[in-house]
Amino acid sequence: MTLPTIAFDGDDTLWHNETLFAGTQQHLRDILAVHVPAETIDRTLLARERANLALFGYGVKGFTLSMIETAIEVSDATVTAAEIQRLIELGKAMLSSPVNPIDGVDAVVESLKRRGHRLMVITKGDLFDQESKVARSGLADLFDAVEIVSEKDEATYRAILDRHEIAPADFVMVGNSIRSDILPVLALGGHAIHVPYAITWAIEHADNTADLPPILKAGSIAEVPEMIAGL
Numbered sequence: 001m002t003l004p005t006i007a008f009d010g011d012d013t014l015w016h017n018e019t020l021f022a023g024t025q026q027h028l029r030d031i032l033a034v035h036v037p038a039e040t041i042d043r044t045l046l047a048r049e050r051a052n053l054a055l056f057g058y059g060v061k062g063f064t065l066s067m068i069e070t071a072i073e074v075s076d077a078t079v080t081a082a083e084i085q086r087l088i089e090l091g092k093a094m095l096s097s098p099v100n101p102i103d104g105v106d107a108v109v110e111s112l113k114r115r116g117h118r119l120m121v122i123t124k125g126d127l128f129d130q131e132s133k134v135a136r137s138g139l140a141d142l143f144d145a146v147e148i149v150s151e152k153d154e155a156t157y158r159a160i161l162d163r164h165e166i167a168p169a170d171f172v173m174v175g176n177s178i179r180s181d182i183l184p185v186l187a188l189g190g191h192a193i194h195v196p197y198a199i200t201w202a203i204e205h206a207d208n209t210a211d212l213p214p215i216l217k218a219g220s221i222a223e224v225p226e227m228i229a230g231l
């Protein structure tokens with residue numbers, strides 16, 4: 001049997017990410033608290049993010065523009081230039097904030113590498129930001145390939161597997177998002193291990209949880225090597 005290729009999602013699988021967005025969103029609420037309650041801000045921001053995904057894709061830049069549009073909308077266009085500048089600074093701070101690997105990630109990746117698995121990162125978001133995060137994570141040398149994509153759907157995974165000449169049966173995807181990391185890979189005939197993160201971005205929630213196929217779930221990333229050995 002071929003030793004499977006193991007691919008890891010980046011955000012909230014290899015390193016913390018959603019906590020950074022949640023922290024920034026709290027600042028947005030504080031800045032706009034004079035205009036509307038937090039629930040209105042959250043609802044408006046999510047609607048803006050959804051609408052902007054098709055235009056800007058995933059990542060901090062699109063999120064920053066969505067925060068600015070939210071500020072304009074909930075303030076009835078009375079938000080000041082100084083307040084908008086603060087939102088831009090919040091976005092810039094996200095791009096330069098330290099990359100915090102999830103506990104145990106380096107040991108897991110190193111042990112899979114020692115076993116001889118080919119290892120990949122498959123992540124979506126701003127190209128520049130994601131490349132920089134892989135580099136800053138300190139894990140880059142352990143991976144044979146890093147794929148930064150605009151969407152994680154079946155077509156994307158099929159193209160990656162074709163390019164690297166990997167059969168779906170010899171591929172395992174490890175990630176925190178059922179919608180992006182698990183379902184498309186299972187649909188292709190690959191393997192997937194779900195490692196939930198404490199917070200899931202609303203847009204990553206799987207649409208219809210009633211119809212989900214059986215999903216392998218790890219309590220933490222530390223359990224992943226054992227689960228892969230048992231596949």
Ligand SMILES: [Mg+2]
Nearest residue numbers: 009011012176
């Ligand atoms: Mg993720």
